[in-house]
Amino acid sequence: MASSTAAIAVPSSTTLPEAKSARPQVAASPQCVGLPTLTPAPTAAHSRPQNREGWKSMASCRRIARSVMAMATGDAVAEVGADISSVGANISGVGTDISDITKSIVEAWDKIEDKYAVTSLAVAGVVALVGASGVISAVEQLPLVPGALEVVGIGYTGWFAYRNLIYKPDRQALIQKIKDTWKNII
Template sequence: MASTSTTISLSSSSTLIDGKAPRPPPVSPPYSVTLPPVAPQNRQQNRETWKATAYCRKIARNVIAMATGESQIKAAAGTQVEVETEVSEIVNTVQAEGDTELPEIVKTIQAAWDKVDDKYAVTSLGVAGFLGLWVSSGMISSIDRLPLVPGVLELVGIGYTGWFAYRNLIFQPEREALIQKIKDTYNDILGSS
């Protein structure tokens, strides 16, 4: 018996793996979106950013030094810097703004808050009212997303508005009765004046 040997050489580009032909490389679809490359910052922008950062750090160090009672601050490079005038100008500006009077509405709210005996209950009612508004807003937005419901509710609103206008606003006796009813309700809530 004669033995014969055969050698098989495989090249990666033309071989069949599991009896399948090699796949071509994927082609990007025509609708693909790519982001543009980020442009590097120029040296001028980097320098300005560095200067602003260094200036803010210097002011922060000076404010801390003034708070601790030091009069002059040594900079990182070893030179002495006097920034007391800048910091004192900032402090004077803040103090001058604090001397301005509060608006009238703020004074009225403060006076009303000082008259309240049970501040805990009023605060709890305020928080509960805010949470109620938040929940009702969520419910309305979820109802608004349902199909057909917003249109039906809009038609109901238009119909009720037309009915109310016909019943209370078109004829003068009904209009006067509505105005009197509104005034009576107003006086019941706020007290007669």
């Protein structure tokens, strides 16, 4: 494999000893020194085994890893032929919670009459969320804007607390307004 070289400029005030300048000079001027580049790292560690012994060692490593995980969690070591459902049954309570959640989601989806509109709203919500995230990250990069917005937020919070939370009649009016809004929504 031939090694390629890259040229780096060296100031004229420095000189290289003759014993160390055995590398080939690639540069056009005497002020440049050619340095060899690094070869790429081998990728055999992430590739699939090519022979039967490689597959056997990979299987034994997986078996050892499963045994270590079982010992760490206190579960019994699963047999080689055990299927995923029997291994998943060792986790207590998680399967029933997931199935209950799935059933409630399916029941709620079946009750919806206009599934196209709900799906469209969900997609529009995701797009709006991504767009808002982009706008916020862009505004965050501007100088002085995040600090100014923080001061505005602190000021509004103080004004809201002074206006609605300090005195009892104002608190009761705010609570009543929240309850009325909640009733209108639901």
